[in-house]
Amino acid sequence: MSRPAAPDAHGSVAHQREEAPMSRPARALDLGLVSCHACGLVCEDVLERQGRVPCPRCGAALHRRKPDSLARTWALLIAALILYIPANVLPVMYTSLLGSGSDSTILSGVVAFWSTGSYGIALVIFIASVAVPCGKFLSLGLLLASTRRGSSWARRERSKLYRMVEVVGYWSMLDVLVVAVVAALIRFHGLADIEPRVGILYFGVVVILTMLSAMSFDPRLIWDGKDE
Amino acid sequence: MLKSFTNLVVCEHCDATYTRVALAPGEVARCGQCDAVLYRASLLDVDRWLALTVAAAVAFVIANVSPVVKISLQGLHSQATLWQSAAALAHGPAAPIAVPTALAIIVVPFMQVSLLLWVLGHARRGGRRAPGFRLAMRMLAGLRPWSMVEVALLGILVSVIKLSSMVEVAPGAGIWATAALMILITIVASRDIHWLWEFTDRGRPRGEGRS
Numbered sequence: 001m002s003r004p005a006a007p008d009a010h011g012s013v014a015h016q017r018e019e020a021p022m023s024r025p026a027r028a029l030d031l032g033l034v035s036c037h038a039c040g041l042v043c044e045d046v047l048e049r050q051g052r053v054p055c056p057r058c059g060a061a062l063h064r065r066k067p068d069s070l071a072r073t074w075a076l077l078i079a080a081l082i083l084y085i086p087a088n089v090l091p092v093m094y095t096s097l098l099g100s101g102s103d104s105t106i107l108s109g110v111v112a113f114w115s116t117g118s119y120g121i122a123l124v125i126f127i128a129s130v131a132v133p134c135g136k137f138l139s140l141g142l143l144l145a146s147t148r149r150g151s152s153w154a155r156r157e158r159s160k161l162y163r164m165v166e167v168v169g170y171w172s173m174l175d176v177l178v179v180a181v182v183a184a185l186i187r188f189h190g191l192a193d194i195e196p197r198v199g200i201l202y203f204g205v206v207v208i209l210t211m212l213s214a215m216s217f218d219p220r221l222i223w224d225g226k227d228e
Numbered sequence: 229m230l231k232s233f234t235n236l237v238v239c240e241h242c243d244a245t246y247t248r249v250a251l252a253p254g255e256v257a258r259c260g261q262c263d264a265v266l267y268r269a270s271l272l273d274v275d276r277w278l279a280l281t282v283a284a285a286v287a288f289v290i291a292n293v294s295p296v297v298k299i300s301l302q303g304l305h306s307q308a309t310l311w312q313s314a315a316a317l318a319h320g321p322a323a324p325i326a327v328p329t330a331l332a333i334i335v336v337p338f339m340q341v342s343l344l345l346w347v348l349g350h351a352r353r354g355g356r357r358a359p360g361f362r363l364a365m366r367m368l369a370g371l372r373p374w375s376m377v378e379v380a381l382l383g384i385l386v387s388v389i390k391l392s393s394m395v396e397v398a399p400g401a402g403i404w405a406t407a408a409l410m411i412l413i414t415i416v417a418s419r420d421i422h423w424l425w426e427f428t429d430r431g432r433p434r435g436e437g438r439s
């Protein structure tokens with residue numbers, strides 16, 4: 001069950017709503033309010049007069065929008081994109097069986113499952129390691145480009161896209177954990193051994209960078225431009 | 229003192245401002261503009277919440293002391309716990325990734341459960357705020373995206389399937405405990421810890437912390 005909170009039971013909010021040219025709910029920014037990003041408390045906005053204001057309830061620094069949101073998001077996204085190349089090219093795992101060893105990359109792992117008929121598991125790894133990171137690159141790129149232009153195109157959908165990026169992002173750590181568990185188990189010296197390789201470091205860093213990139217993006221910026 | 233308005237809520241995804249309304253159990257208040265969840269009615273009172281957190285603590289201990297997977301190959305046996313898995317990454321050229329892995333699957337869940345035990349243990353005694361309540365609440369909000377118990381569980385399952393063609397694989401007690409921990413931590417450490425602020429406000433002298 002769901003229902004929207006009554007938007008006009010409060011005097012000043014209702015007042016602002018009537019005066020607004022469009023039927024959009026009043027922004028906290030226009031009402032002279034700011035909400036704490038850590039605890040959600042709605043406070044009077046005095047950031048103009050006093051530079052740094054802590055939240056009276058939890059003590060976190062108040063700000064209207066995440067600081068340098070677009071620049072930080074771009075920087076982290078580009079860093080992640082660059083590292084995504086070695087993450088895919090370099091081996092993530094080394095398997096030795098009875099003296100003969102071989103390196104495997106993320107994609108060769110997917111192919112190996114697929115060719116032995118384990119389609120389900122191949123798909124799970126493909127989604128977590130290829131589809132999710134690539135989808136994140138594209139989504140964040142799209143959000144950044146459209147937000148920079150102040151576009152009013154598909155705002156609601158773009159908000160939903162951002163929330164999806166936030167929710168699915170960390171599942172990409174799957175490959176790192178598979179390498180960890182497998183390497184911890186298979187250590188029969190000489191008979192069979194599995195060791196992590198440097199590719200998994202790059203891959204893990206890519207996942208962390210994309211998570212930080214998504215966290216730096218402020219979804220309120222989507223709604224800050226003018227209506228067209 | 230900075231003025232604050234506990235009767236208002238601002239959508240953190242689009243900055244739309246609304247007046248809070250009381251919700252029936254299970255109801256969700258959504259933003260009319262961007263459809264994000266504004267707040268939920270909590271299904272748990274503090275006692276139940278604390279009970280589930282204690283259960284999560286027990287699951288955490290079992291998940292971390294007992295092996296998650298056991299294997300055998302030609303009479304040789306091997307097993308791994310969550311900690312050993314993270315530590316296995318620490319050998320070789322990929323060593324630095326062992327740190328965020330250990331944080332995500334062990335340290336962060338541990339801190340979430342400990343902080344909640346601390347905060348809830350005090351809150352149930354008449355809505356009291358624990359020493360360090362503000363810091364604990366901020367940490368709980370900041371830690372949430374880095375807690376990856378569910379990813380660890382999927383990783384264990386994928387590893388089991390991966391290895392089953394090569395060796396004999398048996399699940400350890402740790403895998404069930406990890407599954408239980410995943411469910412419990414999703415319930416107790418979810419986004420909706422905000423209402424603890426309002427709940428503990430009742431246990432404080434009138435007017436303090438408000439305008």
Ligand SMILES: [Zn+2]
Binds near residue numbers: 041055058060
């Ligand atoms: Zn706050």
Ligand SMILES: [Zn+2]
Binds near residue numbers: 242243261264
């Ligand atoms: Zn909204």
